Amino acid sequence: MWLTSRLRQAERGRQSAELDNRLFKQDFGDKINSLQLEVEALTRQRTQLELELKQEKERKSQNRGTPGKGAQKPELRMDGKHRIQEENVKLKKPLEESHRLLTHPAEEQGQPLLSEKPRVCQLCQEDDCLTKNTCRNCRGTFCNACTTNELPLPSSIKPERVCNLCHEQLIKQYSTSPP
Missing domain, CATH: 3.30.40.10 (Zinc/RING finger domain, C3HC4 (zinc finger))
Structure with a gap:
């Protein structure tokens, strides 16, 4: 009788552990999916910014020969450049943070x-x-x-x-x- 109750208790514990493991894997999978979606969104944003930068460079090269517009163009270029730099910093922060969290102690100790x-x-x-x-x-x-x-x-x-x-x-x- 005692062995039977002990066996039932062990089986319940095993089932509980399997359920916890399944829930952990599901939660972890959900986190992976959300991070992948975030990476995709950041990649699209980066591509868009690179396209804008390319267009800005093309406009600059087209306006070089035009006198009078040259004084105003560098200011616009700097604004665009600073905006792109700021966006790159924003894009890098989450990646650097996740890398910092996963940095291995062996790396820090050389x-x-x-x-x-x-x-x-x-x-x-x-x-x-x-x-x-x-x-x-x-x-x-x-x-x-x-x-x-x-x-x-x-x-x-x-x-x-x-x-x-x-x-x-x-x-x-x-x-x-x-x-």
Whole structure:
């Protein structure tokens, strides 16, 4: 009798965990979709600004030969240039912020990243481990013991192998993100 109730309790816990996992993945997928839409909108806005800049340059080159209009044109060009620069700053801020949130502690400490082909685990500094794994978030090289966790990343809804530092950082970020 006790084993049966314990089994039911364990089954309820498993079902609850599966539901929580499904809800987490769905929420995470929704966040990915909204970020992709935001990136698309920012890309369209950038394209529009580049088109306006090109048109402004063409107008400037056409008006060079016209005397009297040359004094007024540089002022317009500067206004357009400043407006485009301000728009670029606005476009870069969300991207820089998201990059800052995902910056890996190993990068801040000057540890080698994947491009430098480290021979040791970047976390525990052990070089005797036979297999090296790549963290799918920071792209660092780590041993099996330092990449035991998996999480869905913005680039993929399915769980990917991440290093222990990225796992902690992403869990904190996901837990503080508004739904």
